[in-house]
Amino acid sequence: MSRTLTEWLNYIEKLHAKPIDLGLERMREMISRLGIRFECPVITVAGTNGKGSTCAFIESVCRAAGLRTAMHTSPHLLRFNERALLDGREVDDRLLTAAFAEVEAARGGMTLSYFEYTGLGILKVFQNARPDVVILEIGLGGRLDAMNAIDPDCSVVAAVGIDHTAFLGSTREAIGLEKAHIFRQGRPAVCSDPEPPVTLVDHAHRIGAKLMLINRDFRAAPQPDGSFDFTCGEVHWQLPRPGLAGSNQYRNVAGALAALVALKERLPVTEAAAAAGVARARITARFECVTTDPCPTLIDVGHNPQAAAVLAENLAHFARPGERTLAVFGMxxxxxxxxxxxxxxxxxDHWFYAGLPGPRGGSAEELAERMRAAGVPDKSMTAASGVAEALAAARREALRLMREEGAPVRIIVFGSFVTVGEALEVLAAEGVRR
Incomplete structure (x- = not known):
């Protein structure tokens, strides 16, 4: 009996008790059983923050160069299909369900985690598509992530910060070492963090990876008009403002371009293609303005201190004179x-906050306690029963401020993929976003 994609995902989720079960032995065995292999270059991207943007830049530049692309990212916001793109488009349900059927037939009695099972299906779809390049985002850490079972031709580690401490450790050095395990002996290993952990650098040297560090081996120098000069070895390109907003994107685009330069013999990319791809790059919810009704409304999936620091920098940099900022917040x-x-x-200026669903979600009251501990006064906080209500309340307040005070106003929705996903569902129902 055939299953729909939703039925498959429900079935897969129930197969294993733990949503995260790190280990590569099962993954490697299943890759062998399914005969998954790639003749084209594979680029694997890890990082506490910036990995999704780095993948988006690589994919966009490759498509601008006329290359056929396959890209995996996670998690998704609205649809599972967002995790698998072929030439920039979400993979059709039919291809995914057929691939899941192959995984089911091959696994026998082996128990697979959700990430392993779905990752194998996506890899099978990519293999069947015969692309010119495969781009794989690491979902968690690096060393034991399911996608690290595929040996990359080039690896990129973006920013290294503190997150997922229960799995990766509580210091940048410990987390950096976990992420460094996506590097491979004799192959390019790019790091776009301007302060790379010593453990990452040491591991790259120990295994004999070809380490490339930002501001040493490659760099992006922003210009006053937003354009930037990219340098990597003999490559000197003058490129337009990146299509993704935020000063952090210059680091991400530099890491993406360095990876492509390192693979230039197999992935020929010209300066013109780099310029077009950099400018066209898009990714959902990375300081993204999704609507101006009733005011500029930004969404950002940042959910850790490093991402919060970048978000604060971007909010300050792009603020209009006298602008009020209303936050729709859940973590x-x-x-x-x-x-x-x-x-x-x-x-x-004011927080509209809500608890989130699920065992990790927590209540609005618990969140309010943490906000008070961070110094937010009660007068600057409004509780909501959910993200949709918080967004509606922020919009009402924005209208009031614009009508009664004539002040410029913006809304920022952030704190979690869950928060942003629920806000996007509201916007999708309004026809603002698909």
Whole structure:
């Protein structure tokens, strides 16, 4: 009996008790059983923050160069299909369900985690598509992530910060070492973090990877008009403003371009293609303005202190004179909520906050306690029963401020993929976003 994609995902989710079960032995065995292999270059991207943007830049530049692309990212916001793109388009349900059927037939009695099972299906879809390049985002860490079972031709580690401490460790050095395990002996290993952990550098040297560091081996120098000069070895390109907003994107685009330069013999990319791809790059919810009704409304999936610092910087940099900023906010309980609020509070005038669903979601009351601990006064906080209500309340307040005070106003929705996903569902129902 055939299953729909939703039925398959429900079935897969129930197969294993733990949503995260790290280990590569099962993954490698299943890759062998399914005969998954790629003749084209594979680029694997890890990082606490910036990995999704780095993938988006690589994919966009490759498509501008006329290359056929396959890209995996996670998690998704609205549809599972967002995790698998072929030439920039979400993979059709039919291809995914057929691939899941192959995984089911091959696994026998082997128990697979959700990430392993779905990752194998996506890899099978990519193999069947015969692309010119495969781009794989690491979902968690690096060393034991399911996608690290595929040996990359080039690896990129973007920013290294503190997150997922229960799995990766509580210091940048410990987390950096986990991420460095996506590097491979004798192959390009790019790091676009301007302060790479010593453990990452040492591991790259120990295994004999060809380490490339930002501001040493490659760099992106922004110009006053937003364009930038990219340098990597003998490559000197003058490129337009990146299509993704935020000063952090110059680091991400530099890492993406360095990876492509390192693979230039197999992935020929010209300066013209780099310019077009950099400018066209798009990714959902990375300081993205999704609507101007009733005011500019930004969404950002940042959910850890490092991402919060970048968000605060971007909010300050792009603020209009006298602008009020209203936050629609929700965070999971296993994240450093107090630090995130403390970092972003100087840029926020009023908070509309909500608890999130699921065992990690927590209540609005618990979140309010952390916000108070971070220094947010009660008068600057409004509780909501959910993200949709918080967004509606922020919109009403924006209209009031614009009508009664004539002040420019913007809304920022952030704190979690869950928060942004629920806001996008509201916008999708209004026809603002698909």
């Amino acid at each position: 999971l309980t296993d994240k450093d909520r107090e630090a995130v609020v403390r970092l972003t509070a100087p840029a926020v």
